[in-house]
Amino acid sequence: MIDRRMALVGGVALAGLAASRVAAADRGIANLAYDRAIVIDGLGGFNDPYGPEDEKQISTRGAAELRQSGTTAVHFTVNEVGNEPGAWEKTVGNIAQLDQLIADNADVLLRALSTGDFRAAKASNRLAVYYGVQDTSLVGTELDRLALLKGLGVRIVQLTYNLRNLSGDGSLEPANAGLSKLGHDTIARIEHEKLLLDLSHGGQRTIAEALAAATRPPIISHTGCRALNDNPRNVWDAEMRTCADKGGVIGIYWMPFLVPNSRPTGADVVAHMTHVRDICGEDHVAIGTDGIIAKTVIDEKARATQRKFFQDRSKRGIAAPGEGSDIFNIVAEWDDAMRFRHLADGLSRARWTTRQIEKALGANLLRLYGDVWGT
Template structure:
């Protein structure tokens, strides 16, 4: 475990069932049978040195704990008090995590989600909890990344998967930045005032307001994510932005034909602009014909495909994992997350969890181990674990 972790549990400064409604939560460690890629002693030592000497970043995760009984999830989300998985994160090798908050489960006051007050509530509640502990450092700039690494802690950055809640108010971008958000998506699956989401049959591209929003995000120094945007909206955003753009959690449509993944021309455009592409591991996404059962091998096949397409300088990892029953969450929130539209027409082996990538901690270790086992150089591993992301953040945040 990271030495910076002292045992804090979410909201322990309050009294459970007096100050807030408590739920029995899923295990943060060993919820399912753990899996680590086996290595020989020499490679084990190399993994240890790589983790020690390099900054490891998750470009996209949800490091919270879901209820042990997944059928309580709706009530849990409506309470608006998700629990950060401090112990789980302490078992990871991450130095930085971009936490994407409630996103498609942000249903505190609305079944449809993405309401301004709900998003602000989520950011505030989680930030209050972060302020009462000393393992996660609420990040605002690159200095917080280096500080976390040196202290064996984790820099925690607020990221939002969509700008839906800003409606047609540009100044809300400034407000979100002021409250700590350092990255934001253009759309989630549904369209909004900025552009078209990936579930739409007709992608109209970035709107006039969307162009203004992209320009404002560039000006305030907020990173842009286009993972859930339609292909044309994504391409428009990359073109309009004066700064590189992230696709934080994605896979290659060339390997698995589903709308949730993106085509080669989008990846090339992102890389040509200097951007970085993170590989997605949410259940039943980064599958391939060679590996129809979702696991670390199918995931890394997507990584290698995109790496070969755009180059090692433009890839990273955004597993999009959480601590709890992720498959169960998808089943409950299928409509909000457009799960049916994304997987329509595809035949694959359904899994209860993604072996080797079950949560952010397991994913972080196995990604490093896989890269070492498959002969990647220390320099290239350093790039994909963090250096590529930091290079882009330097352009956006300063």
């Protein structure tokens, strides 16, 4: 469940992680026009660790950090992942709570349904929040639920999570069985509703077959390059190229799966983004951190939370190789509210052009969303 201290990230509620003071805004990238860029986290969240637990208003300090971050919009996961019963009801409840949180903080947050809302958020120095689901297990054979999700504000639908559902195999299924007949029908209905098809967490054959079936631009919103680290949560070059050829975008996450030791650096993030740019083109690379816009203070409480989090995922069979009881989903040197300014600096040092950086920060996602949503 969601409250002012909580953000749904990757389908899992993360709460109570304290944030440090924000670093100085000027990171030496004024020439990149960061403050004028639309900056979009294609899969992420935020939290406000300040103030009373039951306070509905985002604190002054929390709001200031969000504004100073320069983040224009963030894609929130609103569903409960997996094949357990009750996922639909829980997801509807999560959406209601998020709607209320946004309404209670209209000076800081804006509920986004269109790309015009992203531009309005940028103009008013607010954070646009838009909704997605990271599984179709909550839909199953009841495809009319996709229209209901759209009516509730959902704009992105991920076909599978890590395990098999009725639409296809997730990334951790050893059979790699691919897309089902229902999966084909589900994709057709997603596209009919002008929702964005997300193939993150899919098995290799599921992704390949879904891309072949897609008639509109898709996304792989949060992944890494399997050519750089052979982890099942990452995607091979062939599927990335096909996604790009269909007008889609690949978002790189800031997750342990980027590297064998599960502790990626900023240079690793840049390397994966550069690989996508080089094999897919500069119009098809983006951000999808699967993290929060705040600093993760790693204290005993945080360590206990992480142990429980990993144990739960392991028990459910959804923990991917590279996860661990002492592995935090962070890029340590960039782990604060200025994370995307750090990224822009890192891309600049890697000799990305200003225009390429602006595209990766958000322009590519904004284009894709407009193409698919029609607004």
